[in-house]
Amino acid sequence: MDAIRTENLTKVFDRHTAVDHLTLSVTRGEIFGLVGPDGAGKTTTLRLLTGILKPSAGEAWVCGHHTVRDAEAIKEKIGYMSQRFGLYPDLTVLENIHFYADIYSVPRKGRQARIDELLAFSNLTPFKKRQAGRLSGGMKQKLGLACALVHTPQVLFLDEPTNGVDPVSRRDFWRILYQLLREKVTIFVSTAYLDEAERCSRVGLIHQGKLLAA
Numbered sequence: 001m002d003a004i005r006t007e008n009l010t011k012v013f014d015r016h017t018a019v020d021h022l023t024l025s026v027t028r029g030e031i032f033g034l035v036g037p038d039g040a041g042k043t044t045t046l047r048l049l050t051g052i053l054k055p056s057a058g059e060a061w062v063c064g065h066h067t068v069r070d071a072e073a074i075k076e077k078i079g080y081m082s083q084r085f086g087l088y089p090d091l092t093v094l095e096n097i098h099f100y101a102d103i104y105s106v107p108r109k110g111r112q113a114r115i116d117e118l119l120a121f122s123n124l125t126p127f128k129k130r131q132a133g134r135l136s137g138g139m140k141q142k143l144g145l146a147c148a149l150v151h152t153p154q155v156l157f158l159d160e161p162t163n164g165v166d167p168v169s170r171r172d173f174w175r176i177l178y179q180l181l182r183e184k185v186t187i188f189v190s191t192a193y194l195d196e197a198e199r200c201s202r203v204g205l206i207h208q209g210k211l212l213a214a
Contacts, residue, residue, distance in 0.1 A: 001064060003028045003155050003186035004049060008058035011044050011209075020209035022057065026202075031177065032189040033200035041209040042190035043083065046159050049188070050080045064155055064176020076104075079148035079156045083163065085140075089133025093124055093143055095133050097150055100161040104151035118146040122176060145176065156180065158189040161197065174199055 001095050004026040011019040018027040019041045022183035047053040049060055060067040063077045087096055096139040097115050106114065119125040127135065132143060136199040141161055148156065174196070177187055189200065197203045204214040 001028065002026060002061075003030075004032075004060070004188060005062040006049070006058065009045070009048055009055055009060050010057040011048055011053060012056040018211050019048065019055075022206075022211050023058075023160070023210075024204055024211060024214055026186060026188060028186050029181065029184045030201040031181055031189065031199070032202040034188070034190040034206055035192070035194070035197045035203050036190075036206035037192055040196045040206045042206060043159055044082070044209075046082075046157050046188070046190060050078060050157055051075065075153050076151070077154045079151070079153035081144050081148045081156075081158050081161055083159050085144035085147070086140060087132045087140060087144060087147070090131060092129050092131055093119075093135070094128040097147055100147040101150045106151050109171070114150065114152070118149060121179065131139075136166075136169070138165045138172065141165055141169065141173055142176070145173070149180075153185065153188045155188065158187065160190055160192065162191075162193070163171050170196075 002025040004173055006022050006024055009019055009022040022045060033044060033191040048055055049062055049067060051067050051074050054068055062074050065073045065181060091099065097118065101111055119128055120144060124142060124146065127139065132140065137144060164172055180187060191197060202214065
């Protein structure tokens with residue numbers, strides 16, 4: 001079964017069509033890249049797939065759930081990291097992760113083991129007591145990823161996750177994503193970088209809301 005499927009998914013804001021009859025499918029356990037320039041409709045597509053926005057027309061399913069009728073069920077099975085992920089600068093790395101664990105109702109039993117695993121996974125263990133506002137751009141992205149993974153999602157949505165991040169941090173970030181693939185997590189990532197597109201299992205090229213090719 002596909003992890004993600006859309007049929008003629010469309011979103012219109014006033015007279016502007018941000019996503020135009022988008023039809024695609026993403027199989028379980030692959031990393032799919034949605035590639036296009038700024039304003040192509042990438043962010044709107046991710047917001048439709050995560051149930052944040054309702055489509056003007058068409059339908060989409062994530063993990064077998066309809067994005068409108070089953071929006072709450074979807075939220076339990078996905079992780080979503082937006083371009084401006086909501087980290088709290090006054091909280092430490094550890095406090096931010098616990099905050100998201102509370103939001104996702106991660107049980108206290110086994111939670112610390114999961115958090116320790118994520119800190120090691122993202123190389124943040126030495127910085128767990130540092131305030132998020134004092135982290136570098138690359139470390140903030142890795143903390144955002146750890147927060148998005150704390151409830152062990154089946155599908156991970158990443159909206160231009162390495163935009164404005166230095167090359168070394170970008171490489172580290174992708175190394176972490178490949179580790180997630182080995183755990184059978186399906187990853188849907190939007191990017192404007194062609195070198196990142198090459199790292200994906202498959203890519204879809206989007207321009208002015210239309211999928212040109214996949």
